[in-house]
Amino acid sequence: MVSMTYRDALRRAIDEAMAEDDDIVVIGEEVGRYGGAYGVTKDLIKTYGPERMIDTPISEPGIVGVAVGAAMTGLRPIAELMYIDFLGMSMDQLANQAAKIRYMFGGQIGVPMVLRTQGGTGRSAGAQHSQSLEGWIMHTPGLRLAMPATVADAYHLLRHSLTLPDPVVFIEHKALYAQKEEVDLDAPALPWGKAAIRRRGDDLVIVTYSRQLRFAMEAAGQLAERGVEATVIDLRTLNPLDFDTIRMEVERIGKAMVVCEGVLTAGVAAELASRITEECFDFLEQPVARVAGEDVPIAVSPALEAASVPGVDLIRDVGERLVRW
Amino acid sequence: MVSMTYRDALRRAIDEAMAEDDDIVVIGEEVGRYGGAYGVTKDLIKTYGPERMIDTPISEPGIVGVAVGAAMTGLRPIAELMYIDFLGMSMDQLANQAAKIRYMFGGQIGVPMVLRTQGGTGRSAGAQHSQSLEGWIMHTPGLRLAMPATVADAYHLLRHSLTLPDPVVFIEHKALYAQKEEVDLDAPALPWGKAAIRRRGDDLVIVTYSRQLRFAMEAAGQLAERGVEATVIDLRTLNPLDFDTIRMEVERIGKAMVVCEGVLTAGVAAELASRITEECFDFLEQPVARVAGEDVPIAVSPALEAASVPGVDLIRDVGERLVRW
Amino acid sequence: MSLKHTADSGATTPMGGSGQAPKDHNSALPDLYRTMRRIRSFEERVGELFVRGESAGSMLHLSIGEEAAAAGICAVMKLQDTFTTHHRGHGIFLARGAEPRRMMAEIAGKMDGYCHGKGGSMHIADMQLGHLGANAIVGGGIPAVVGAGLSAKRKKRDSVSVAFFGDGAMQQGILYESMNMAALWDLPVVFVCINNQYGMGTRIDQATRATNLHERALAFGLNGHSVDGLDVEEVRNRARSIVDEARGGRPGFLAVSCYRFYGHARMDKSPYRSEEEEIEGRKKDPVKFARDRLISEKLAGENALGTLDGEIGKEMDDAIDFAVSAQAPSLGSMFRDVYAEGEPEPEPLKIRLDRVLARN
Amino acid sequence: MSLKHTADSGATTPMGGSGQAPKDHNSALPDLYRTMRRIRSFEERVGELFVRGESAGSMLHLSIGEEAAAAGICAVMKLQDTFTTHHRGHGIFLARGAEPRRMMAEIAGKMDGYCHGKGGSMHIADMQLGHLGANAIVGGGIPAVVGAGLSAKRKKRDSVSVAFFGDGAMQQGILYESMNMAALWDLPVVFVCINNQYGMGTRIDQATRATNLHERALAFGLNGHSVDGLDVEEVRNRARSIVDEARGGRPGFLAVSCYRFYGHARMDKSPYRSEEEEIEGRKKDPVKFARDRLISEKLAGENALGTLDGEIGKEMDDAIDFAVSAQAPSLGSMFRDVYAEGEPEPEPLKIRLDRVLARN
Ligand SMILES: Cc1ncc(C[n+]2csc(CCOP(=O)(O)OP(=O)(O)O)c2C)c(N)n1
Numbered sequence A, B: 001m002v003s004m005t006y007r008d009a010l011r012r013a014i015d016e017a018m019a020e021d022d023d024i025v026v027i028g029e030e031v032g033r034y035g036g037a038y039g040v041t042k043d044l045i046k047t048y049g050p051e052r053m054i055d056t057p058i059s060e061p062g063i064v065g066v067a068v069g070a071a072m073t074g075l076r077p078i079a080e081l082m083y084i085d086f087l088g089m090s091m092d093q094l095a096n097q098a099a100k101i102r103y104m105f106g107g108q109i110g111v112p113m114v115l116r117t118q119g120g121t122g123r124s125a126g127a128q129h130s131q132s133l134e135g136w137i138m139h140t141p142g143l144r145l146a147m148p149a150t151v152a153d154a155y156h157l158l159r160h161s162l163t164l165p166d167p168v169v170f171i172e173h174k175a176l177y178a179q180k181e182e183v184d185l186d187a188p189a190l191p192w193g194k195a196a197i198r199r200r201g202d203d204l205v206i207v208t209y210s211r212q213l214r215f216a217m218e219a220a221g222q223l224a225e226r227g228v229e230a231t232v233i234d235l236r237t238l239n240p241l242d243f244d245t246i247r248m249e250v251e252r253i254g255k256a257m258v259v260c261e262g263v264l265t266a267g268v269a270a271e272l273a274s275r276i277t278e279e280c281f282d283f284l285e286q287p288v289a290r291v292a293g294e295d296v297p298i299a300v301s302p303a304l305e306a307a308s309v310p311g312v313d314l315i316r317d318v319g320e321r322l323v324r325w
Numbered sequence C, D: 001m002s003l004k005h006t007a008d009s010g011a012t013t014p015m016g017g018s019g020q021a022p023k024d025h026n027s028a029l030p031d032l033y034r035t036m037r038r039i040r041s042f043e044e045r046v047g048e049l050f051v052r053g054e055s056a057g058s059m060l061h062l063s064i065g066e067e068a069a070a071a072g073i074c075a076v077m078k079l080q081d082t083f084t085t086h087h088r089g090h091g092i093f094l095a096r097g098a099e100p101r102r103m104m105a106e107i108a109g110k111m112d113g114y115c116h117g118k119g120g121s122m123h124i125a126d127m128q129l130g131h132l133g134a135n136a137i138v139g140g141g142i143p144a145v146v147g148a149g150l151s152a153k154r155k156k157r158d159s160v161s162v163a164f165f166g167d168g169a170m171q172q173g174i175l176y177e178s179m180n181m182a183a184l185w186d187l188p189v190v191f192v193c194i195n196n197q198y199g200m201g202t203r204i205d206q207a208t209r210a211t212n213l214h215e216r217a218l219a220f221g222l223n224g225h226s227v228d229g230l231d232v233e234e235v236r237n238r239a240r241s242i243v244d245e246a247r248g249g250r251p252g253f254l255a256v257s258c259y260r261f262y263g264h265a266r267m268d269k270s271p272y273r274s275e276e277e278e279i280e281g282r283k284k285d286p287v288k289f290a291r292d293r294l295i296s297e298k299l300a301g302e303n304a305l306g307t308l309d310g311e312i313g314k315e316m317d318d319a320i321d322f323a324v325s326a327q328a329p330s331l332g333s334m335f336r337d338v339y340a341e342g343e344p345e346p347e348p349l350k351i352r353l354d355r356v357l358a359r360n
């Protein structure tokens, strides 16, 4: 066991994968000399040189498009969008090209690329640098979607993403980079596509991912002090979605809450809640509670920013009311 | 009452609005001389000239961005994306600019523009010209979203959109343009934001919009022959969403199906189903059935294309099973 | 990649003979003519397929009038080279050696097509021939060649990647991002703009003030040129130096001017341009120009050419027959190839609904 | 629009006197110096606000070293003109006449800021001053000026719209789409690239091979120029003709070269460039250059300038005090301004959950 940050685990995953697989190149703004806006690729250029740590101009549509072409011709690019908020510029290359190429071309070829990016609130960065846009990705067939919440998963999910035949959107959370955990990265990991049960209880199921897992775990701890025991499921990947694990727990317990940072309407929380409801209807004592971002842009004001996404208190209160009702 | 196509109703709405409001300009590819790829703006250039029917280069990000700037400075642009599939190129200007400007700038100014576009299957146009991407829009706070299913609504919703203070994404369906109905456009219309109950029954509620309304109505007709009476709700707008109408019918009937053409996962059907479930849980005898597009890209093969989105048979069968169960 | 096509590698001479293509300038013309004639005939058959109601949809964009760009540029590409095309790419793909049968079957949306009926005319591709894909998004296929150029450079493949697109795409920002990166990284990449004067109904001078298209490439540091697309040999010669220099790491740009003989797609009757203009435009016929020159330079006789044209016509008729009688894809194939083989397929809605509706 | 700022319209002279700004060339310098000095002092205070932990976040981009672009270009804009800026736009906004207090309050995320604490440094705007908004998306604010140009032309407002952006945005495709449309439609629009040599940690020659930035504008048919950003009078003169021609319908482009004195944002210590380079770069100090010239040309004495600088310093200290003591926005304001006044606000999650959890 070593103590490691989420940032360093990501870095180690990239480093090891690049050492093993010569075809991996990193393509993005400030990924090389600068070492990444959040330091994830720091110093990798010293090992792999500028040919593999490719600093690009500020050209988001182009970056993703270049990665698509590279992936089709034998490389395994890690493209980076500095903020997921820039997805709107790249969505054509991602959703119309990367996601559809295998299908449109009748299975002739795939696009084995990883699009690394980060999202979420926490830095007073305002409406254009704080979004959680995984909903757009989850709604796009052909794209895998990984959202690690823990240090170990930052490592394992990224390593695994770099072996997959199809494009993976890999979304980190900006507020997690400095998070430290004791990890043994050589211990066997959960398989790709499998959700992790981070805590077991009999009163309530909380389904979540990415940074909201931290809040959910803290809320679950507070709930336990009040005699409410929650199961907390960390989805790890949204595509594939491990519904079996959700089903098992919801059918066992009968009460569920889903927690996402992205805005409520037509987002991931809606998918999770409706899927749970349609598949576990007869087991549900209560409607699934959706806890998600408010349907507003994110303000720069730290107070407004924090209030516009779920936090520990809200999760705890909703959990308590779900169970006590 | 006159007989009119959806296309002509749209055209009339634009024509009348432009005649009344000098600030309206149309900005898009082939909107002027050509008259629109689907003929909606045919000959309007004869009345309004190239200064108001502005043919643009093929520059989707730019087109939306230009409309944003025009809307902020006193015009009321109707920007056109020839296919909603091109949204991926324009999403930054739409979601990061148009949708957020009023909020980011503290309410100083709005972006009163309408983004007209069309989506859906029906022309063997393949994966990049057949999508239903309203889910991305509905998941973006700040954007209004209208999706007319009928000829009268094509007219009324577009007229109303052209009076609103905020950006409206107005999505037509390519398979509806030639649809003809008897309409009296001078008769009072349902208010903006109000859903229409297109058929009343006591056995089942079908919630839908755009072209799927046609299929739902036909399915409801077939269900009636089998003794099942469905209420069919046409949402007309997804933002605002008239949940009161849905609630009233679902609470009365207890069985609901939602029908969308966009892909199932994390789309509009998920929002509608989870909203219905969370608000009407105690009235539901059954889980809400989600009928939506398959989680695949759209193939060019007409057979595959048709099979990948809901049709009359599927809606009818699901309706019957929901009720008989 | 194993390639079979009619590029530099030679193979058969156009007059039906065998052996290496002659090396000197003039005698490449028969090959080029044959390529262009095949394109022309193929496109005419695509029109016929549509009229017979056997095409998948009407979004069929014919490259009649643009054959010299396809033939001239593909002639200087090598086996290992790759490319992407726009929506009007049949001719390029044929010039590269595609099989008309499989192309026509794809255009008809059939199982035996290059993409098993999923891609159609606008999303046809073939990795065997280095065809990284046609694209229905104007400009959408452009950055991929920069990625392919990166691969080629890194893997020392000595291959060039060529993006083919129309004049309309000159107004898409992604072209400039792509050219800038290609220049910055010294990539073996060529950008080819087939300037047929129109983007749908918009004439090039209605889309931009800057109609000397290659000047934009120069401003980004590329090796930029323009050439008239009437004379295929001129196109080929111009392309050769550009492609060769690109292979050496100096990315290039070539605008080939020509005229789109017919409507934008099958439903378009081009009401936005005059008949006189069309008559004038169609005089810029690269197929006729090459044929006339073959005769005037005594490289081929009228009879031999007539025979050749007839053979090509039969080949293309056969492609139609093949396409029409080919099978539609099975419904089950709908869920295939969303993800790689071996990955679980997306669950069909009906199975999900069965489970939900028949619960417990 | 009612505007109050220090542009062409004159108003107060920089030395604290009143009356019209002098009309001849040399004597505009005091005005320009005062504007630049105010920018410099303001930006220094922004740094201080951050160090004191009173700023909203650390994404604060100082324009120290770039003052001549802001002052020189805003000096030739008219009351009715509009503009957008990039994320490094404090100086431009100040040059246009913004109130330091309300700016600083916005940067602190407070209710009394220009955007009531919702926009912050990167999304500040003021319709009164024609500021259509700063933008945190590199290139994101560029096409809006084309739209503003359309409005101006259609409404015969005789106003120009100016997009300010960095050298990094020169590699964003949307710039070319925007320039192309501006040229095509003869719009009163100017594109101003403030080339501070870096996009974050990437030096301009690491982002492009084509560092003569204005050549790209020329290739799209614009009136393109470059100017050194050391001498504010030179910038102003160059800008004047470009802005004037734009007003007449000939869109322009101006690249102003300068040096970003400090890190990209507050957390960046610029490890990617050498100390020598920074020392060299900071020698291109437009504020010092103008101050020296004021003295050498006897337009102002050392004492008067010292007094002026001191007054400006106090003004900016006051802005910090104002910002620090201003109120945070109320939580309820979170739901305000998503849609226009009078439209229903989005339902807060807690209200929804209350209903769901306490049903019947
Ligand atoms: C991004 C995008 N915008 C618009 C269209 C619609 N469209 C298809 S082809 C075309 C014209 C393209 O013109 P050009 O690039 O010159 O190619 P050509 O058709 O002349 O070969 C347009 C506007 C599209 N398919 N993709």
Ligand SMILES: Cc1ncc(C[n+]2csc(CCOP(=O)(O)OP(=O)(O)O)c2C)c(N)n1
Pocket (backbone or CB within 6 Å): A029, A058, A060, A082, A086, D061, D086, D087, D088, D136, D137, D138, D139, D165, D166, D167, D168, D169, D170, D196, D198, D199, D200, D260, D264
């Ligand atoms: C679309 C987009 N890509 C990347 C970023 C991250 N980013 C912010 S500023 C910046 C550098 C911009 O450089 P330049 O345009 O030269 O402006 P400067 O910071 O030098 O003023 C980058 C990469 C962003 N905000 N938006």
Ligand SMILES: [Mg+2]
Pocket (backbone or CB within 6 Å): C166, C167, C168, C194, C195, C196, C197, C198, C199, C200
């Ligand atoms: Mg063209």
Ligand SMILES: [Mg+2]
Pocket (backbone or CB within 6 Å): D166, D167, D168, D194, D195, D196, D197, D198, D199, D200
């Ligand atoms: Mg810069």
